[in-house]
Amino acid sequence: MSEMTLVEAINLALARAMEDDPDVIVLGEDVGINGGVFRATAGLQTRFGSERVLDTPLAELLISGLCVGMAAQGLKPIGEIQFMGFLYPCIDQLVNHASRIRNRSQGRLTCPMVLRTPHGAGIRAPEHHSESTEAMLAHIPGLRVVIPSSPERAYGLLLAAIRDPDPVVFLEPTRIYRAAKGEVEDNGEALPLDVAFVLREGRDVTLISWGAMLKETMAAADALAVEGITAEVVDLATLKPYDEVTVLGSVAKTGRCVIVHEATRTGGFGAEIAALIAERSLTSLLAPVARITGYDTVIPMARLEQHMMPSVGRIVTAARKACQFS
Amino acid sequence: MASKKMADGGLPVVARFEVRHRNYLAPDGSINRPLPAFASDANLLVSLYRAMVLLRSFDRKAVALQRTGRLGTYAVSLGQEAVSVGIASAMRSEDVLLPSYRDNGALLWRGVNPEEILLFWGGDERGNHFSGPVEDFPFCVPVGSQAPHAAGVGYAFKLRKEPRVAVCLFGDGATSKGDVYEAMNFAGVHKLPVVFVATNNQWAISVPLRLQTGCETLAQKAIAAGFIGEQVDGSDVVAVRAAAEEAVAAARDGQGPRFIEALAYRLGDHTTSDDASRYRQEAEVQARWREEPIARLRAFLVGQKMWSKAEEERLAAECHERVEAAVERYLATEPRRPETMFDHLYAELPEVYAAQRRELAGEGDV
Incomplete structure (x- = not known):
């Protein structure tokens, strides 16, 4: 057990997976000697060779398409897209091929691939480097969409994603790549996919979030505790398919729900969760479901990005309002 | 050429490229140049002929089924039968085919049953769980998007040191897509065992080749990816087969990828949902009928005494029987x-x- 950052935990999981399984291949731009722009693949090429850790040409569509071809051949490719803003050329491959080759070939060909990409804003990066368009991906049948919120879950969930027999988009919360530190044991044990994690138990209000936003959400829970409001915090972790049971169970207990995500509101994944609660748990609600999200605008560049993203204050206010609703 | 102009201006030429064109059989079946070795194998030539005739017969029936509401949209190979058949004939069963939606000839050659193809176009995914080689890809409908898969498959072969080749078929329209170039570029970097084949049938639905590219050939697109591109007469199955044989052997031998541009002509509509008379002249189509691959090979075979009228009649009956039996099995398949x-x-x-x-x-x- 040692303390490490989230990005170090990613690196550890990649190394572990490559060590355990010769079919695991890492590919992407600058993932080789440079170790990736965030250092997530640091040291891997030296250790596993340039055939298994390969620098691709600068072509994102290619990276995702190569993964499909390699995976159909039984390899376990892990593609890296440098920033989520550069993922969009891969959408064709994800929608038309990765997510459905198993179904359209009736199980003859499969696609055990992982596509990793940094997710979210808050690091004062240039334009197009701060996207959080996970809802687009979660809309694709046949895909898994996973996002960790701590080093421990980054390690365990990435191992699970790599071992999963179906394609997984693995979103990595850029803002807490280094800010999040925690104890990780390199024991090769995966955490379950499709399962939400209850990070904190509470009775009065359920706060649901994922990725880097859990940081503000947990801070909001601390602040609410001071006011005597106990918040249950749920880390959704897998967005597709997501853990309806944990969501509904928590809301049944608290009767109040605030969903927090930094992605824009309209059509965001919070809308899906709110709809689920409305359909299945309306009578347990003591207050309207609230969404604290990014605004419906283009993610601004560095000078304004903080104003776009949900703050601890906005979350606390929404939770307090839910608790005062009558 | 640009490089020549620069040379004339006193600047050094740093690279020169050539694109070759391959043809053996003239449209009337006469021989333009010495035939490749395999052409002395009458059985092989006859099997290529039979495969093309079966494909045309199958296509005719598929269109009839579509017109009578018993099949969905269907894409015929009319005029370009020599390409998919000729290419597939040069592959081994352990190679991997990545076809586009018009490459029925290749699938049939590789052992896919006709009823499975009908099942697919009849709207049933089970048609993709076919009797062909288990690692072959299903038809690719989004144009050119299977090219990166071919590069991935080729990478897997190379990594595992398996002497296998990925063969990727697409049309002229696909060569305008980044997918195809990205895949070719990567295959060039790693010298992957991949053969890319563009069936240049002159039309991407209604868009003619001259609006698709400013290049003299599609084959030259391989040059930008660092490997050989060859143009073949795609109505001459001997040329297609010869080019494919060479390309597949080179790829298997570790010499890297090849690109084959098969010049052909789409004598039919794009699909059963298309009406080509809206955008091209009948005279153009009629002129191209003179080049079509089946009559060409038949003329050659008959001239060489490798084929007779009686055999032709028997073949027609056989194809009819085989296709009808397949249709029966297809129509009897419960949803x-x-x-x-x-x-x-x-x-x-x-x-x-x-x-x-x-x-x-x-x-x-x-």
Whole structure:
């Protein structure tokens, strides 16, 4: 057990997976000697060779398409897209091929691939480097969409994603790549996919979030505790398919729900969760479901990005309002 | 050429490239140049001929089925039968085919049953769970998007040191897509065992080649990716087969990828949903009928006494019988139960979707 950052935990999981399984291949731009722009693949090429850790040409569509071809051949490719803003050329491959080759070939060909990409804003990066368009991906049948919120879950969930027999988009919360530190044991044990994690138990209000936003959400829970409001915090972790049971169970207990995500509101994944609660748990609600999200605008560049993203204050206010609703 | 002009201006030429054109049989079946070695094998030539005739016969029936509401949209190979058949004939069963939606000839050659192809175009995914080589890809409908898969498959072969080749078929329109160039570029970097084949049938639905590219040939696109591109007469199955044989052998031998541009002509509509008379002149089509591959090979075979009228009649009857039998099996195939649309969505269907499957199966509410 040692303390490490989230990005170090990613690196550890990649190394572990490559060590355990010769079919695991890492590919992407600058993932080789440079170790990736965030250092997530640091040291891997030296250790596993340039055939298994390969620098691709600068072509994102290619990276995702190569993964499909390699995976159909039984390899376990892990593609890296440098920033989520550069993922969009891969959408064709994800929608038309990765997510459905198993179904359209009736199980003859499969696609055990992982596509990793940094997710979210808050690091004062240039334009197009701060996207959080996970809802687009979660809309694709046949895909898994996973996002960790701590080093421990980054390690365990990435191992699970790599071992999963179906394609997984693995979103990595850029803002807490280094800010999040925690104890990780390199024991090769995966955490379950499709399962939400209850990070904190509470009775009065359920706060649901994922990725880097859990940081503000947990801070909001601390602040609410001071006011005597106990918040249950749920880390959704897998967005597709997501853990309806944990969501509904928590809301049944608290009767109040605030969903927090930094992605824009309209059509965001919070809308899906709110709809689920409305359909299945309306009578347990003591207050309207609230969404604290990014605004419906283009993610601004560095000078304004903080104003776009949900703050601890906005979350606390929404939770307090839910608790005062009558 | 630009490089020549620069040379004239006193600047050094740093690279020069050539694109070769391959043809053996003239449209009338006469021989333009010495035939490749395999052409002395009458059985092989006859099997190529039979495969092309079967394909045309199959296409004719498929269109009839579509016109009578018993098949969905269908894409015929009329005029370009020599390409898919000639290419597939140079592959080994352990190689991997990545076809576009018009490459029925290659699938049939590789052992896919005609009823499986009908099942696919009849709207049933089980048609993709076919009797051909198990690692072959299904038809690719989004144009050119299978090219990166071919590069991935080729990478896997190279990594595992397997002497196998990925063969990727697409049309002239696909060469305008980044997918194809990205895949070729990567295959060039790693000298992957991949053969890219563009069937240049002159038309991408209604868009003619001159609006698709400013290049003199499609074959030269390989030059930018660092490997050989060759143009072949795609109506001459001997030329297609010869080019494919060479390219596949080179790829298998570790010499890297090749690109084949097969010049052909789409004598039919794009698909059964298209009406080509809206955008091209009948005179153009009629002129191209003189080049078509089946009559060409037949003229050669008859001239060489490798084929007779009696054999032709027997073949027609055989094809008819085989296609009719396939149609019968296709039409007799019951549709899948609706809830099976969830099968093979994931290795194991997540419980949240299993509930939807139960709803579709009439097993209680979600």
